[in-house]
Amino acid sequence: MARVVEVDDAADPRLADFRDLARADRRPDRPGGRGLVLAEGTVVVRRLLASPYPPRALLGVARRISDLAGDLRGPHVPADVPAYVTDADTMAHVVGFHLNRGVLASADRAPAPDLPALLATARRVALLEGVNDHENLGALFRNAAALGVDAVLVGPGCADPLYRRSVRVSMGHVLRVPFVACGLAPAVAALRDAGFTLAALTPGGDPAALRAVAGRDRLALLLGAEGPGLSEEALDLADVRVRIPMAGDVDSLNVATAAAVAFHATGGGS
Amino acid sequence: MARVVEVDDAADPRLADFRDLARADRRPDRPGGRGLVLAEGTVVVRRLLASPYPPRALLGVARRISDLAGDLRGPHVPADVPAYVTDADTMAHVVGFHLNRGVLASADRAPAPDLPALLATARRVALLEGVNDHENLGALFRNAAALGVDAVLVGPGCADPLYRRSVRVSMGHVLRVPFVACGLAPAVAALRDAGFTLAALTPGGDPAALRAVAGRDRLALLLGAEGPGLSEEALDLADVRVRIPMAGDVDSLNVATAAAVAFHATGGGS
Incomplete structure (x- = not known):
């Protein structure tokens, strides 16, 4: 007390x-x-x-x-x-x-969880690249918590999830959803070791592939920043490229919103 | 010029x-x-x-x-x-x-479209109640445009979609997605006349029902504000109550994010 x-x-x-x-x-x-x-x-x-x-x-x-x-x-x-x-x-x-x-x-900050230990029990994770906006990052954690994503791998170019504004926008979920800051190559290596399928969300992906990975155990969604999207390096590391079907000539969704749609679309749908 | x-x-x-x-x-x-x-x-x-x-x-x-x-x-x-x-x-x-x-x-503002004429050609629409936050409202229009929702019925208690901040957050999509401000009862009457199924998004809804209405032609999604959600009156007017499956004890998604997930989940998935 x-x-x-x-x-x-x-x-x-x-x-x-x-x-x-x-x-x-x-x-x-x-x-x-x-x-x-x-x-x-x-x-x-x-x-x-x-x-x-x-x-x-x-x-x-x-x-x-x-x-x-x-x-x-x-x-x-x-x-x-x-x-x-x-x-x-x-x-x-x-x-x-x-x-x-x-x-x-x-x-105080807490020590980061051990990545292999985290991945050993996770079913679905997000791997982020270049999500450098604190509000988008916070909203993404909130959506991860709501839609049953077990961990977030905070890759290169991302903001600090523990920054005050991220904590606030996440409704505190950055404090609950385990995350690890990591480079792209080590993250991908750890995901492969743990048996994850890597699905990159990109406008050049295939909407049918998004449906195909739905409900899969051990799924990692790779998400890039609004605007630039994922780097070629990240796209090349993915097993499959998926896309949210969009209407007409509309610019892409906000990254946290796109993440929410992808988290829901790939969930077990319980 | x-x-x-x-x-x-x-x-x-x-x-x-x-x-x-x-x-x-x-x-x-x-x-x-x-x-x-x-x-x-x-x-x-x-x-x-x-x-x-x-x-x-x-x-x-x-x-x-x-x-x-x-x-x-x-x-x-x-x-x-x-x-x-x-x-x-x-x-x-x-x-x-x-x-x-x-x-x-x-x-200048343009005359509102005629509701029956609008509904005659729409496949999917959103009917909003109490979405009084300009940023959420703008984000919702952006998501409607991206995910192929044909019109928005702006019901009681909503903010003005043409307010400057809504226009900005919508990325200008409030200027492209047709909308009509209307009361709940007239909106529901017009939707029924046009042969729409009314699905209310609510934490008390059924996730299976969300899947069941997916891809249905002439679908109206009823969306309420974050926090209070839809009124009892709105819930009673709906044909079916649907829910996005959520993890554990997490508070609900932001209304624009929930709308995006529901728009995607009920789309044809093309």
């Missing part, structure tokens, strides 16, 4: 994890300069507290901290984690802007 | 359509106070110029107006439509913020 601590001074040094978040926002490589994971809002903080990420502190208005009382008693939450309670104005002062979700939590 | 007109004064009254857009942004019911349609960026302006919406004027930097030269010669573009060319700073002054897309177009 975390300790609830009242604070009324925005300059309190114990609130350092939450200071000037808009500034840290501009440095996705190292949020706050210290690489912390930050969760915003009751739903996402709840997921953080149930995740493998070691919580450091919470900051929130009384009502939100009280909403989270049950979660703060959870088995993953060490007794010495402070939950700082303050008013909305003091919170805005600390954070640097008005935060209408009313509660934040910070956590 | 539009007339290209150089302007260098941000106060030029001829630029009234494009003035203080951030302020108009707060008034979705009447953009600019005059209900104009506004398109931003080359891709969306191009779609506007090829749409049934009568163009009024363009404002852009020289390079963007030049990119659009071919489109400005299009058959839908009256000869007296002015394309105002200026520099990025003057443009920012007029608009009220820096616009990195470099070109804008304004158009």
Whole structure:
């Protein structure tokens, strides 16, 4: 159970994890300069507290901290984690802007899962290349969680899934869906070792092939960024090229939306 | 062919359509106070110029107006439509913020299509209820265009698809996919008259029913807002309740994403 601590001074040094978040926002490589994971809002903080990420502190208005009382008693939450309670104005002062979700939590990063161990039990995974937009990446994790994708391999050119905006847009699912950052060749080698079929989603693919891989056990979907799509290298590494049937001359779907359609189309359909 | 007109004064009254857009942004019911349609960026302006919406004027930097030269010669573009060319700073002054897309177009609203006439030739349509977020609504139109949905019935509680942010997020597809704003009961009556099956997408629906309606001619998908979902009234009007299979305890997909999955799942799969 975390300790609830009242604070009324925005300059309190114990609130350092939450200071000037808009500034840290501009440095996705190292949020706050210290690489912390930050969760915003009751739903996402709840997921953080149930995740493998070691919580450091919470900051929130009384009502939100009280909403989270049950979660703060959870088995993953060490007794010495402070939950700082303050008013909305003091919170805005600390954070640097008005935060209408009313509660934040910070956590340390957790060690990445071991890729072979992860793939040993996964049925479907996504391998991403060049998904460099934090919102698209977050939305993709949300869709992976909703549609039963077991792990995400975050390949070259991708944004950091633990960046604050990704965490928020994912609704906290980047904290639940296991992911590993990896190069393309090592990812593909590990997938092959684990017996996965590699299907690249690309406008040059075959819609019939998408149906053909549906329900297959051990399927990896390769997804590239909106616009450029997958590199030739990635396309060449795939076993099959699949496509979502599109109408007329329409530009492609947003990458997270295309991922959702492909996740659904290749699921068991239970 | 539009007339290209150089302007260098941000106060030029001829630029009234494009003035203080951030302020108009707060008034979705009447953009600019005059209900104009506004398109931003080359891709969306191009779609506007090829749409049934009568163009009024363009404002852009020289390079963007030049990119659009071919489109400005299009058959839908009256000869007296002015394309105002200026520099990025003057443009920012007029608009009220820096616009990195470099070109804008304004158009008048077009009369809504006749609903029975629209439904007479449509194969698949979406009927929306309570989709009050402009970005979700725009994304939904983009997905409808990409996945071959022929029309959108914009039911009660929805935002205005022609609001600037919806137009932008839709990539201009709100200007291409025909839509009609309508009440629930008249929409359902018109759909029944036209021989449509009404399938409501809801967490209480049946995944098997989603597969069962796939490929059906004359299918209307009823979609509600993220969170509340469809009203009891809308659910009761549907012939069948369908569901996208979801993993575990995950909260529902974003409404535009759920729509994309349902549009794909019910398409002919060509």
